[in-house]
Amino acid sequence: MVRRVAVIGAGVSGLASVKSCLDEGLEPTCFERSEDIGGLWRYTDSTDSGRVSVYRSIITNTSKEMSCFSDFPCPEDFPSFLPHSLLLEYFRMYAQHFDLLRHIRFKVTLSVRKRPDFTTSGQWDVVTETDGVQESHIFDAVMVCTGHFQEPYLPLASFPGIDTHFKGQYIHSREYRDVEAFRGKRVLVIGIGNTGGDLSVELSRVAAKVFLSVRSSTWVFSRISDHGFPFDMVNTTRFNHFLDWLLPSALTNRIRFWKFNSWFNHKNYGLASTKRWLPFCLLSGTVVLKPKVKAFTESSAVFEDGTEQNIDVVVFATGYIFSFPFLEESVRSLFDDNRSLYKRIFPPQLEKPTLAIIGLVQLTGSVMVGAEMQARWVTGIFAGWNKLPPTSRMMAEVAKKKPQVKRCTMENLKMSFISYTDEIASCAGVKPNVLRLLLTDPRLALAVFFGPCSPYQYRLMGRGKWSGARDAILTQWQRTLKPLRTRPPSPLLGHKGSTNKPHGFGLW
Template sequence: MDTMQAEQGNNGGTSPRQSSCIVNGPIIVGAGPSGLAVAATLRRHSVPFTILERSDGIADLWTNRTYGRLRLHLPKVFCELPHVRFPPEFPIYPSKREFLRYLHSYTAHFSISPLFGRSVTRARFDEATSLWRVTAVSSADGGEVTEYVSKWLVVASGENAEVVVPRVKGRERFAGEVLHSSEYKSGERFKGKRVLVVGCGNSGMEMCLDLCEHGAIPFMSVRSGVHVLPREMLGSSTFGIAMKLLRWLPVKLVDRFLLLVAKLILGDTEKYGLKRPKLGPLEIKEVTGKSPVLDVGAWSLIKSGNIKVVAEVESLGCNGARFVDGNEMAFDALIFATGYRSNVPSWLQDDGFFTEDGKPKARCPSNWRGPNGLYCVGFSGRGLLGAGADAVRAAADIAGSWQEEMVAAGAGAGAATISPV
């Protein structure tokens, strides 16, 4: 990291040490796939950077908060980060372990060295100096507080920074185990137990499948409609077919095609308690960000009754749950497969570029570039493919600005020698 320590002090006693660092190049918040993609592209532009990451390694979500059987739900060609392809020997749908191997190789290839254990608590634009001031607390060094200062700030902390656990009446009375999907690793320890999974997205479906395969008795609570599509149709990936059709046809027409083929392959999902939303799978993704479920085996177990679909939970009791349809059932464990949310509003002061939900507002000319050297990557709702595209755009924009700064600095004070991070 090419930085200059501007000031350093100690408040005395047990107060954490505080310091300030001027950063040469942009500050990137987050060392997940989005942050790594920005860093790699900046490296290709020979622009230095500093990555602040709150965990102790890259890709914290994939490393520490996903279950063992997880695979990419889309073919690998749609999940590659900029400039480096997956190894040819990897399967079409890489496993969690294979994807992490790819990310670590990607990080090494571009010599990316994030500052780990740095939790960003505040970021604000200083109008007086036209600089971003980013405060981070170290998990080591006695909780040292450092203010990083830069002309550019890249928000790459992602849409999945914090778990979402809904409030359920009576939860404190439930005697069984309660966990979020981020804590679930395998269904092995639930063998023979009745497990209620709250949520019917891709994670909820796949955990029910995993529970079944480990001898548990899973029940899936469905609150609202969900589109279930086969992962592949007509010999190709469903996502790939959709992307090709969207080049020529409007979203509504592509949705009609997908639902027609899905019904031919899967049958009527509503007969088994999975009501389809009024909007089509691609349209609802555009409007709400909610992805359709790409089935990897759970659907056949729902049809056979091995995975039982139940209504929304109304309340919990000591031994189980009561549902909005009046039914009551006993359970040994409860898993919230209720997703994640962005945590950007808790630390970024940006004058309204982000919504209260921590997502960039749709505005012209883009939703990846904000005012005053602010950029966001990984918030497009288009997965790894969208994050990669935004990373390339953001890095190129920063590189142009950074090079202008270097030319101006060289003209004013002689050429400076600057080493990339």
């Protein structure tokens, strides 16, 4: 029987896991290698510690109503998109409200191994070290909450001359903190994911020139949707998700392409693509798009189109790889990416299902919501309320869902926000039943189906039901607009026909 649970990491996944353990009557101990909570979102000026953290100017890509913990809404006066300082403040409020800090031990390094009798007990030996003092612990289960932003991926071998000929500076985006070090320089950013797009725009304000090297095209759109509402609140709805399922993909893709091109014509910017859709990238007209780098000379980059540009600094926005060095090799070898895990959580080959990997997903919405849902299901299994299928069935499902493709770690992590969160919620018995709500609470049912698929929906029914969920759903637009009401509207803007939330529903 599981009682004592080791939670590794005190970022968003770790906090959600500690809280979920407490909800299920388990005894969590969270081990964090740094001196504070927050994980990736705790900004520090220094990069010497090796800990990955956000850069100074970062703002969340998902809105507060779509990113919060499901039973703890963000304060109404917080803006819709949060800088790292406010997000960390929110984490502190959450930890204090649910009394989580007393279960967290800081400045701890550790190793995790199966106990000799693991096949019968499912227990783990955890050896920790703090200030040179080692301790040994026995835990009934382990929740790994270190996420997928662990080790910078720096593909130098793919860029001939970068480490042998190039005399300028090159860094991974993990080392980036602010623009001052790049003032007046010619900067090449490699990669057009979220970070590459954002850094290119930010650097263009102070650099002499910014070049953005792109291997493939992408779709670019804003955090803000029509009429100024957060994009994810308007578009991430069960209604749109249903249309995605109902209509042919060719039709839904055409509608999306039309919508994105209505902002600006991607083809004119050299961004047109029908093969790849990487959201949340922002492009500035002061940034020059270039193709893949062919090679580096002492002072320049040579691109595949034959052009050459003088470069002072190269920023690799090439993502991260994940590893779990604290796990023994026999356990690490059971999975090479999250597709090797049952429901992207459990290594199915383990004799006992007492190891869970939390937050190793990259969703089309907030990973915070997905990680919390994972933690709720996992702790329900540990507590005996939920059950896993036999090993043979888990392995068969993993094999079925893992196509034989070339490994690309970050690409493999991507999943649909609603599809995946609903899948785990169904396993946990907490997925909202819209038809039942339609019979008992029509107003709420319409808000759940046509409105934002916000995390409060997963607290309406089942184990862990929260009495405030209904009100949180029905007031989410008020909380979105509240921080904007900082002065009385002028007569022209405050006319009688003004709206407080978007009208109508559409597929984007």
